[in-house]
Amino acid sequence: MTRAILTVNSGSSSLKLGLFSENLDMLAMGHVDRIGRREAAMKLTGADGASLPLSETAPEAFATNAAALETALDAFRADFDALEIVAVGHRIVHGGLKHAAPEKVTAALIKDLARLAPYAPLHQPHNLAGIRAAIDAFPGVPQIACYDTAFHRGHPFVSDVYALPRAYYEKGVRRYGFHGLSYDYIESELARSEPDLHAGRVVVAHLGSGASMCALKGGKSIASSLGFSALDGLPMGTRSGELDPGVVLYLMDQEGMGAAEISDLLYKKSGLLGLSGISNDMRTLEDSDDPHAAQAIAYFAFRIKREIGAMAAALGGLDGIVFCGGIGENSARLRAEVCADMGWLGIDLDAEANAQSARDIGADRVRVMVIPTNEEIIIARAARKVLSL
Numbered sequence: 001m002t003r004a005i006l007t008v009n010s011g012s013s014s015l016k017l018g019l020f021s022e023n024l025d026m027l028a029m030g031h032v033d034r035i036g037r038r039e040a041a042m043k044l045t046g047a048d049g050a051s052l053p054l055s056e057t058a059p060e061a062f063a064t065n066a067a068a069l070e071t072a073l074d075a076f077r078a079d080f081d082a083l084e085i086v087a088v089g090h091r092i093v094h095g096g097l098k099h100a101a102p103e104k105v106t107a108a109l110i111k112d113l114a115r116l117a118p119y120a121p122l123h124q125p126h127n128l129a130g131i132r133a134a135i136d137a138f139p140g141v142p143q144i145a146c147y148d149t150a151f152h153r154g155h156p157f158v159s160d161v162y163a164l165p166r167a168y169y170e171k172g173v174r175r176y177g178f179h180g181l182s183y184d185y186i187e188s189e190l191a192r193s194e195p196d197l198h199a200g201r202v203v204v205a206h207l208g209s210g211a212s213m214c215a216l217k218g219g220k221s222i223a224s225s226l227g228f229s230a231l232d233g234l235p236m237g238t239r240s241g242e243l244d245p246g247v248v249l250y251l252m253d254q255e256g257m258g259a260a261e262i263s264d265l266l267y268k269k270s271g272l273l274g275l276s277g278i279s280n281d282m283r284t285l286e287d288s289d290d291p292h293a294a295q296a297i298a299y300f301a302f303r304i305k306r307e308i309g310a311m312a313a314a315l316g317g318l319d320g321i322v323f324c325g326g327i328g329e330n331s332a333r334l335r336a337e338v339c340a341d342m343g344w345l346g347i348d349l350d351a352e353a354n355a356q357s358a359r360d361i362g363a364d365r366v367r368v369m370v371i372p373t374n375e376e377i378i379i380a381r382a383a384r385k386v387l388s389l
């Protein structure tokens with residue numbers, strides 16, 4: 001029996017499982033994409049990155065995050081029955097005020113984290129369902145919670161606060177920022193391979209179904225485009241991103257909408273989907289001739305561009321930009337739109353390198369990089385540390 005650590009990462013439209021040896025060598029990865037859609041598909045890859053064979057699976061097996069997790073765990077178990085799972089690490093989107101460092105899951109912790117679900121409804125319930133499913137699948141095995149909010153908890157006050165009466169800040173109405181496990185990985189990768197850039201001023205754009213940006217100064221997060229809930233900042237697949245709070249008041253007063261309806265609108269019907277009227281999926285939008293698809297992409301790119309300028313100001317200059325996440329890593333078109341006409345800030349792209357999604361795609365003073373993120377290894381490292389494996 002080989003002892004292994006399993007990682008579970010339930011995104012808003014995807015599920016990623018990782019399998020690592022106790023020495024943190026990657027043994028396998030599982031990825032379910034486009035959950036809830038007809039095109040949903042699962043891929044398992046081995047340590048060498050080659051695909052592992054999978055039995056035919058009906059789309060219903062990926063109808064919900066919970067179903068996709070069951071299906072993926074079954075596939076893992078079939079392929080790796082000689083492994084003893086000694087820990088399961090989970091990505092938890094919201095740790096709130098009380099939870100930052102990775103910790104062992106208890107019944108009380110699950111209850112506590114469930115209270116934060118309204119602020120990340122597309123993730124937190126799936127994250128907790130993942131914990132429950134993993135407890136059932138691996139009874140008695142320690143489960144470790146790793147928080148997406150943790151990386152940003154050292155924000156300076158001005159990046160942590162909203163200009164509301166002070167009592168709300170004390171109650172926890174703060175800018176938590178999310179995607180922290182991804183930023184943690186990019187930070188560790190820069191520290192390992194680009195120490196000079198790591199010591200400088202870097203904007204990281206995590207662009208997936210959920211999207212945000214983080215300003216790194218000497219490897220520390222000093223600002224994030226996401227705030228109190230997973231709605232702020234950039235538009236996302238189905239989320240609005242930054243919105244004048246007056247719009248919410250209008251929806252209540254003039255359109256007679258209640259909290260549940262507004263939540264549904266802002267989390268599930270807005271963003272790329274709402275603007276295009278076609279899809280929340282960047283690949284589908286890029287393949288479409290509909291002008292509304294092009295407009296949705298243009299708005300996304302424009303908000304990222306604006307945020308780069310804002311973060312450069314917060315950082316006191318800019319040495320590098322890193323693109324990551326499904327869109328950041330793969331969409332040459334989006335990266336080109338974002339970086340167009342940015343020569344004033346020292347940003348230009350090498351068109352050929354960008355078309356190939358090469359690691360270095362910049363052609364001016366500011367380094368522009370594409371670094372595939374790896375939240376799984378951050379979760380596995382954390383689980384190993386918490387359990388002193």
Ligand code: ADP
Pocket residue numbers: 011012013014207208209210237280281282283284286325326327330331332
């Ligand atoms: P999640 O937040 O669910 O983890 P991902 O990081 O997997 O999301 O990113 C999903 C997004 O990445 C989708 O909008 C998808 O269309 C986009 N994407 C994936 N591959 C490509 C590609 N080759 N070109 C453009 N967009 C892509």
